[in-house]
Amino acid sequence: MLTRISGGTVYDPINHVNGETRDIFIEQDRIVAPPAADAKIDHSIDAKGLILMPGGIDIHSHIGGGKGNIARMMMTEDCDSHQICGTSLLRSGSGHAAPSTFVTGYEYAKLGYTMCFEPAVAPSNARHAHLEMSDTPLLDTGGYLILGNDEYFLQLLASKSDPQLIRDYVGWMVSATQCIGVKIVNPGGISAFKFNQRQLDIDEPHKHYQITPRLIVSSMAAALKDVNLSHPIHVHASNLGVPGNFRSTLDTINATDGLPLHLAHVQFHSYGAEGKRGFSSAALEIAEKVNENSHVTVDVGHVMFGQTVTISADTMQQFANRHHGHPRKSTFMDIECEAGCGVVPFKYRAKQFVNALQWAIGLELFLTIKNPWQVFLTTDHPNGASFTTYPHLIRLLMDKSYRDDKLLSINRFARQASNVEHISREYSLYEIAIITRAGPALSLGLKDRGHLGPGAVADVVLYRPNENWEFVFRHPARVIKDGQSVVNEGNIVKIIPGKSHSADLQFDHGIEKHLASYFESSRTVSMSNFKISDDEMSNSIGSSLVRH
Ligand SMILES: [Zn+2]
Numbered sequence: 001m002l003t004r005i006s007g008g009t010v011y012d013p014i015n016h017v018n019g020e021t022r023d024i025f026i027e028q029d030r031i032v033a034p035p036a037a038d039a040k041i042d043h044s045i046d047a048k049g050l051i052l053m054p055g056g057i058d059i060h061s062h063i064g065g066g067k068g069n070i071a072r073m074m075m076t077e078d079c080d081s082h083q084i085c086g087t088s089l090l091r092s093g094s095g096h097a098a099p100s101t102f103v104t105g106y107e108y109a110k111l112g113y114t115m116c117f118e119p120a121v122a123p124s125n126a127r128h129a130h131l132e133m134s135d136t137p138l139l140d141t142g143g144y145l146i147l148g149n150d151e152y153f154l155q156l157l158a159s160k161s162d163p164q165l166i167r168d169y170v171g172w173m174v175s176a177t178q179c180i181g182v183k184i185v186n187p188g189g190i191s192a193f194k195f196n197q198r199q200l201d202i203d204e205p206h207k208h209y210q211i212t213p214r215l216i217v218s219s220m221a222a223a224l225k226d227v228n229l230s231h232p233i234h235v236h237a238s239n240l241g242v243p244g245n246f247r248s249t250l251d252t253i254n255a256t257d258g259l260p261l262h263l264a265h266v267q268f269h270s271y272g273a274e275g276k277r278g279f280s281s282a283a284l285e286i287a288e289k290v291n292e293n294s295h296v297t298v299d300v301g302h303v304m305f306g307q308t309v310t311i312s313a314d315t316m317q318q319f320a321n322r323h324h325g326h327p328r329k330s331t332f333m334d335i336e337c338e339a340g341c342g343v344v345p346f347k348y349r350a351k352q353f354v355n356a357l358q359w360a361i362g363l364e365l366f367l368t369i370k371n372p373w374q375v376f377l378t379t380d381h382p383n384g385a386s387f388t389t390y391p392h393l394i395r396l397l398m399d400k401s402y403r404d405d406k407l408l409s410i411n412r413f414a415r416q417a418s419n420v421e422h423i424s425r426e427y428s429l430y431e432i433a434i435i436t437r438a439g440p441a442l443s444l445g446l447k448d449r450g451h452l453g454p455g456a457v458a459d460v461v462l463y464r465p466n467e468n469w470e471f472v473f474r475h476p477a478r479v480i481k482d483g484q485s486v487v488n489e490g491n492i493v494k495i496i497p498g499k500s501h502s503a504d505l506q507f508d509h510g511i512e513k514h515l516a517s518y519f520e521s522s523r524t525v526s527m528s529n530f531k532i533s534d535d536e537m538s539n540s541i542g543s544s545l546v547r548h
Pocket residue numbers: 060062119264265380383
């Protein structure tokens with residue numbers, strides 16, 4: 001079946017299309033080149049006056065894995081206040097900061113998002129993470145495996161093992177867990193926490209292993225290059241949330257020696273310790289460094305005011321933040337000595353100095369990092385805010401006078417300490433298309449996503465222009481996924497399952513000889529049960545696999 005979407009104003013940065021009127025043709029689930037003039041068009045969609053973009057891609061949002069379930073159990077308040085009833089098409093569900101899988105899929109689709117990546121898959125939890133993501137309708141998904149605090153990797157580094165062994169271990173782990181990237185959370189810090197260290201800066205040795213976060217980051221960056229992983233090492237840097245941590249962030253950029261690096265939720269890592277409150281913005285220092293280093297990308301992890309719940313593998317810093325919990329409750333856990341987990345509910349307040357300045361720091365980063373291909377739109381859902389706040393965030397970026405109005409409502413000392421009111425930049429639609437779909441697609445190596453050229457998967461969003469950009473991005477006129485209309489005028493009209501995306505890597509499977517005995521002596525599952533096969537992904541987990 002051939003569909004023509006005619007007369008829309010197209011924003012497709014990967015193909016350098018900036019607001020041109022074009023017809024887009026879809027055959028089955030793919031975009032195709034314009035057919036011959038006499039070709040039979042089976043279905044036409046009139047897009048005159050509408051804005052067309054590829055489907056949105058969220059590069060960092062916590063949508064699967066055990067920590068989400070802990071948050072759901074701890075935050076019954078969150079479920080009480082946000083409930084949807086089932087219909088003949090939709091399942092019932094609940095939650096805002098920690099929504100159910102169904103609500104997550106519905107809400108993302110209604111905002112025009114068609115792909116979402118879980119950035120913290122604990123190795124032993126990978127099976128659960130994939131089950132949960134495959135249960136999330138309307139969204140293609142993928143996961144980044146947490147490595148860099150796992151005992152086996154730290155032992156390899158401490159014993160100065162051959163880099164080839166490290167490469168094969170990393171390649172085997174990503175492949176066995178069907179992930180598409182590697183995430184390091186607080187390099188070495190989660191492990192050091194278990195040895196009673198309460199802080200670990202980039203050049204500080206781990207008490208037990210005597211290795212530094214710098215060595216962990218540089219070794220992992222080299223390993224990922226060797227296994228041919230598209231997405232660069234995805235790093236949650238040292239000292240999350242600690243005043244003065246921008247120096248650790250700058251050092252982390254230096255640590256990869258020019259190899260590609262993605263810094264996650266960099267807003268939480270851009271803090272100075274100046275002023276009488278000992279907390280200041282260092283967004284300009286971070287932006288300047290990113291501007292000088294084209295191999296570095298970041299996602300912002302913007303903060304929005306209101307109740308949320310923070311979920312992170314960074315047990316060390318979550319433990320330190322437990323006193324700020326609202327409501328005052330928290331959970332910390334560890335799994336198989338390979339990663340950590342801390343869940344702390346949090347309420348960001350506009351009139352509170354630190355929270356207000358966090359909000360402003362996020363905006364400063366977006367507005368001073370010059371190249372939109374280096375910065376991606378996230379709230380680190382749900383850590384800075386729910387992903388449902390994205391349309392509001394887009395309006396803040398596109399509309400200076402609206403931004404200035406909002407600035408007047410925050411804590412005045414935070415306003416004075418921030419640079420936001422002096423920045424005149426407004427994002428264009430083309431730039432929004434880069435930071436919400438084209439940039440993430442390139443960074444993840446997704447060649448047939450994030451653009452509207454022939455061969456791309458037909459994930460297309462049609463927006464209706466309005467002077468209120470929040471309204472535009474909250475209410476797409478139509479969302480097409482895999483060539484099928486799934487949202488029409490704000491209503492979900494069809495449910496289709498998402499696919500699961502994983503990486504195709506090069507490594508020596510001979511590493512299994514070493515790993516089998518490690519699993520036997522130190523883990524609760526055998527190596528063969530740990531591994532998730534392609535058959536298991538498609539049959540038991542129920543998600544069709546796409547390799548990149
Ligand atoms: Zn995160």
